[in-house]
Amino acid sequence: MLTVIGRRLLWAAPNLVLVTALLFFSVASFFGNPAALMLGQDATPEAIADLSHQMGFDRPVIVQYLSWVGNAFAGNLGRSYTTHQTVAEMMARSLPVTIELAVLSILLATVVSVGLNSLTWGERLIRPVVTVLSIVSMTVPNFMLGMCAIFVFSVYLGWLPSVGWVPWSRGLGVHLEHIVLPVVTLSAYYFGAFTLVYRAEYQAVRERLFVRVARAKGLSAHRVSFRHILPNSILPVITYIGISLGQLMGGAVVTETLFSMPGIGKLFVTAVLSRDYPVMLAVGMFIIVSVILMNLLADVVYTLINPQIRLN
Amino acid sequence: MRELLKRPKILIGVAILLVMVAISVLAPLLAPYDPTASSVMFLSPPSPENWLGTDELGRDILSRMVYGGQSSLIVGIGAAVIAAVIGIPVGLCAGYLGGRIDLLATQVIDIFIALPGLILALIITAMVGPTLFNLVLVLGFVSWPRIARLIRGQTLALRESVFVEASKAVGARADWIMLKHIWPNTMRIVAAQFALTVAYSIFTSASLSFLGLGVPPPTPDWGAMVRAGFDYLALNPGMSLAPGAAVAVTVFGFYLIGTSIK
Numbered sequence: 001m002l003t004v005i006g007r008r009l010l011w012a013a014p015n016l017v018l019v020t021a022l023l024f025f026s027v028a029s030f031f032g033n034p035a036a037l038m039l040g041q042d043a044t045p046e047a048i049a050d051l052s053h054q055m056g057f058d059r060p061v062i063v064q065y066l067s068w069v070g071n072a073f074a075g076n077l078g079r080s081y082t083t084h085q086t087v088a089e090m091m092a093r094s095l096p097v098t099i100e101l102a103v104l105s106i107l108l109a110t111v112v113s114v115g116l117n118s119l120t121w122g123e124r125l126i127r128p129v130v131t132v133l134s135i136v137s138m139t140v141p142n143f144m145l146g147m148c149a150i151f152v153f154s155v156y157l158g159w160l161p162s163v164g165w166v167p168w169s170r171g172l173g174v175h176l177e178h179i180v181l182p183v184v185t186l187s188a189y190y191f192g193a194f195t196l197v198y199r200a201e202y203q204a205v206r207e208r209l210f211v212r213v214a215r216a217k218g219l220s221a222h223r224v225s226f227r228h229i230l231p232n233s234i235l236p237v238i239t240y241i242g243i244s245l246g247q248l249m250g251g252a253v254v255t256e257t258l259f260s261m262p263g264i265g266k267l268f269v270t271a272v273l274s275r276d277y278p279v280m281l282a283v284g285m286f287i288i289v290s291v292i293l294m295n296l297l298a299d300v301v302y303t304l305i306n307p308q309i310r311l312n
Numbered sequence: 313m314r315e316l317l318k319r320p321k322i323l324i325g326v327a328i329l330l331v332m333v334a335i336s337v338l339a340p341l342l343a344p345y346d347p348t349a350s351s352v353m354f355l356s357p358p359s360p361e362n363w364l365g366t367d368e369l370g371r372d373i374l375s376r377m378v379y380g381g382q383s384s385l386i387v388g389i390g391a392a393v394i395a396a397v398i399g400i401p402v403g404l405c406a407g408y409l410g411g412r413i414d415l416l417a418t419q420v421i422d423i424f425i426a427l428p429g430l431i432l433a434l435i436i437t438a439m440v441g442p443t444l445f446n447l448v449l450v451l452g453f454v455s456w457p458r459i460a461r462l463i464r465g466q467t468l469a470l471r472e473s474v475f476v477e478a479s480k481a482v483g484a485r486a487d488w489i490m491l492k493h494i495w496p497n498t499m500r501i502v503a504a505q506f507a508l509t510v511a512y513s514i515f516t517s518a519s520l521s522f523l524g525l526g527v528p529p530p531t532p533d534w535g536a537m538v539r540a541g542f543d544y545l546a547l548n549p550g551m552s553l554a555p556g557a558a559v560a561v562t563v564f565g566f567y568l569i570g571t572s573i574k
Contacts, residue, residue: 019423135567139515143518272434273438292426
């Protein structure tokens with residue numbers, strides 16, 4: 001097992017270096033001199049050159065990249081140009097929000113999609129509804145779904161608060177109230193995607209011999225579906241969960257912005273829009289690393305659960 | 313083709329597509345007002361004069377929606393064309409030539425596919441600046457790996473087929489085999505992925521606009537309209553829900569076409 005993980009890590013390492021370097025170089029070359037950005041329009045060339053020298057922006061990009069990576073490993077990600085807080089602090093504050101959103105949404109999407117597609121009663125009625133819902137949830141943009149949810153539940157019915165984030169410390173009820181709509185909105189796409197993947201596998205597994213045997217033994221349709229077919233068709237969903245979690249660590253950019261959730265995604269968009277170079281770079285790097293590591297994790301879990309598959 | 317057109321899913325998709333194209337092309341005739349002309353009638357609710365009301369600058373929302381289709385379709389189709397232009401040759405070469413070229417190509421493709429497309433598009437758009445032309449390039453650049461991967465897979469399978477072997481036996485060169493034998497056999501899957509890429513690009517460009525990095529104002533754009541209308545959701549829900557629905561329907565149409573060809 002460890003060798004498998006080790007080999008995958010070794011395989012992922014050059015990717016990590018390549019992509020992070022690419023991000024660093026392109027950010028550095030496209031956004032121009034950060035010193036000029038920091039000093040504003042009226043800065044004299046001398047002042048810019050001076051600050052560049054002080055901050056080390058006049059060194060070759062490769063040196064800047066290496067020193068950035070070195071600092072990052074030491075936990076120093078620089079300071080934001082706009083808020084002047086340390087980037088590490090800002091990210092540490094945003095990360096729990098994003099993790100909670102991501103985990104809850106994926107959990108919801110998994111339970112609902114796997115559950116609905118394994119049901120044995122009312123199949124005629126439920127299946128077409130689930131199919132339509134899954135297509136709709138994958139094609140309607142997040143902001144539209146979220147906006148409809150806000151309109152119905154906050155503006156029209158007035159049941160739930162519309163936007164904003166309340167931490168756990170202010171009470172469980174208020175916290176959940178604020179997080180329901182974003183979680184449901186975010187989970188919609190994954191509900192659709194998981195349904196597609198799960199159902200294809202479910203239908204293939206249903207035709208297998210052991211399922212017929214289980215039925216022949218006289219087990220109820222319900223038990224056959226949940227105990228025999230489900231565990232054997234959930235593998236592709238698990239892989240998908242790993243990949244989705246990796247992508248969601250980068251924040252659900254649109255959902256977080258719509259609902260004003262102070263997560264990684266919101267932080268990133270704000271940084272990009274205000275050209276907050278250190279924040280953008282740090283969050284961008286974080287996203288790349290988490291995507292690559294989560295994909296790796298998904299592969300490993302896949303082999304753990306299904307020993308038939310050996311990584312080559 | 314005829315057999316394809318009998319399927320209800322594809323019929324709905326094509327119907328949506330035709331309506332969208334017609335509306336966009338005929339926008340100057342259909343729109344009751346100039347989409348960029350503001351008036352003193354700020355944020356008026358739907359009325360016989362302005363069916364969907366007016367926005368925060370007093371512009372007619374219906375007219376802006378009608379014109380908004382143009383930029384969405386241009387970005388979506390343009391991006392898919394760019395993605396195909398990069399993805400098809402890469403996929404063909406990687407699949408047919410194999411070896412180091414294949415290894416390098418798959419590596420690049422895999423990294424690209426793993427990264428979230430919206431975030432990639434967000435970074436690049438922020439760098440190059442959000443113009444209509446740049447958006448087409450950026451979204452095309454973000455989506456080519458999927459096309460390349462599909463073509464590569466098809467090519468790998470086709471490479472072993474008898475007609476390719478026969479062609480090799482009579483001395484055909486690699487470029488000839490790729491162009492004349494393999495490429496025509498991947499057309500269907502390319503068409504499917506093309507439609508899906510259009511759907512994805514319209515979806516992503518609307519999201520970018522919503523985040524504030526879309527087609528710059530005053531050009532009417534659905535995503536940006538949703539964003540502007542969000543602040544006035546209680547006042548006039550149609551201001552953001554109507555353009556949002558337009559994005560959803562268009563994406564839905566292309567998605568239906570793409571999935572049913574596959």
